[in-house]
Amino acid sequence: MKIKHINNTSEFAQTLLQWNKLDNTRQMPWKGEKDPYKVWLSEIILQQTRVEQGLAYYNSFIKKFSNIKKLAAAPDDTVFKLWEGLGYYSRCRNLLATARYISKEKDGVFPSTYEEIVQLKGVGPYTAAAIASFVYNLPHAVVDGNVFRVLSRVFGIDTPIDTTAGKKYFTQLADELLPVKQAGIYNQALMDFGAVVCKPAAPLCETCPFNTSCIALKNKVVDFLPVKEKKLVQKTRFFYFMALQQDGKTYIQQRTGKDIWKDLYQYPLVETADAQPVAAVIKMAKAAGIIPAGAALIHASQPVKQQLTHQKVHGILVQVKVPAAYKAPATYIAVTPKTLQQYAFPKLIHLLWQQENN
DNA sequence: AAAGCGGGGGC
DNA sequence: GCCCCAGCTTT
Numbered sequence: 001m002k003i004k005h006i007n008n009t010s011e012f013a014q015t016l017l018q019w020n021k022l023d024n025t026r027q028m029p030w031k032g033e034k035d036p037y038k039v040w041l042s043e044i045i046l047q048q049t050r051v052e053q054g055l056a057y058y059n060s061f062i063k064k065f066s067n068i069k070k071l072a073a074a075p076d077d078t079v080f081k082l083w084e085g086l087g088y089y090s091r092c093r094n095l096l097a098t099a100r101y102i103s104k105e106k107d108g109v110f111p112s113t114y115e116e117i118v119q120l121k122g123v124g125p126y127t128a129a130a131i132a133s134f135v136y137n138l139p140h141a142v143v144d145g146n147v148f149r150v151l152s153r154v155f156g157i158d159t160p161i162d163t164t165a166g167k168k169y170f171t172q173l174a175d176e177l178l179p180v181k182q183a184g185i186y187n188q189a190l191m192d193f194g195a196v197v198c199k200p201a202a203p204l205c206e207t208c209p210f211n212t213s214c215i216a217l218k219n220k221v222v223d224f225l226p227v228k229e230k231k232l233v234q235k236t237r238f239f240y241f242m243a244l245q246q247d248g249k250t251y252i253q254q255r256t257g258k259d260i261w262k263d264l265y266q267y268p269l270v271e272t273a274d275a276q277p278v279a280a281v282i283k284m285a286k287a288a289g290i291i292p293a294g295a296a297l298i299h300a301s302q303p304v305k306q307q308l309t310h311q312k313v314h315g316i317l318v319q320v321k322v323p324a325a326y327k328a329p330a331t332y333i334a335v336t337p338k339t340l341q342q343y344a345f346p347k348l349i350h351l352l353w354q355q356e357n358n
Numbered sequence: 359a360a361a362g363c364g365g366g367g368g369c
Numbered sequence: 370g371c372c373c374c375a376g377c378t379t380t
Contacts, residue, residue: 046375053366053374087364090378124377144375164359191375200373201369228372230360258379260363307370308364347365 013179013186019209020189026196036110036135037068043127044095057086072103077343084344089263094122114140133183141174142187146194152226156215160229236312240281241267242291243319251332265343295320304351317352
């Protein structure tokens with residue numbers, strides 16, 4: 001495939017680098033960082049996550065784990081607790097797996113080629129290009145949401161970005177635009193530019209250095225680029241969390257299987273597709289062996305709602321008293337209000353706790 | 359190729 | 370409400 005309708009690719013890079021030099025004031029702790037551990041950590045945290053949201057998490061991780069071997073040596077629960085609230089928890093699972101792999105198999109030395117880096121768990125084409133270019137100044141163009149947006153607008157490309165053909169096209173264009181000797185600086189600059197000037201909504205076209213050449217601006221289609229093909233489907237779910245009360249302790253369990261919040265903890269769960277009366281929920285819980293037949297309702301919370309990207313989740317906390325003689329299943333973990341706090345829970349459960357305390 | 363995966367913020 | 374965010378993995 002050939003990139004057409006672009007006569008001078010180096011002009012784009014020169015204009016961008018000039019903007020970066022003169023007008024880019026964006027500062028982040030990992031910018032200019034040459035420790036691959038720190039760059040890798042920041043990139044994993046920032047996948048599908050705003051810089052402002054990820055910043056505090058990055059600082060906490062660096063403070064607690066100053067190098068990859070310390071991270072690798074930490075218990076799973078400790079690391080997930082640090083990740084708690086950031087979302088996309090498979091990132092945390094993969095982070096740990098990669099830290100342990102590099103510590104054990106590579107004696108803590110981070111790989112230094114794109115081909116090796118991209119094979120690490122949780123690292124795809126974007127993250128590998130970012131690490132390779134930022135740390136080793138290797139000539140690999142990053143293609144993230146910012147890059148799709150900037151290139152689609154400046155060059156007027158309406159190929160959908162959420163298709164295989166679109167990804168391939170934009171990746172090739174990005175590689176052709178890359179000034180190979182300044183790959184790291186340029187990649188940083190392009191993403192900063194997308195975040196600060198060529199923003200998704202209300203971009204700063206008035207002061208944009210490309211505003212005399214931008215195809216989208218000329219054609220008045222800035223707000224329609226980039227193009228996405230797929231629309232997301234929403235599901236609604238009801239989560240009834242059964243908080244068993246037994247002599248000052250309660251029980252939690254770890255979520256497993258292919259579903260949201262995998263590896264996080266929760267109270268034993270009754271899930272339904274529709275809202276149910278609490279009495280019906282207790283009946284279901286007993287029938288399913290989630291709570292014992294002798295359990296009795298203490299209190300049910302008001303429902304809380306959480307809007308995720310593709311799910312609307314309702315949560316209700318149902319406290320039940322269980323007999324002292326009750327023997328919990330092996331998957332239940334007995335906790336006290338104090339020991340509960342060392343486990344990572346979904347935001348929905350924090351919302352329920354918050355509500356019950358008000 | 360398409361689906362699934364969180365939580366927060368802008369509009 | 371809807372869209373997007375320094376995307377990746379699994380089906």
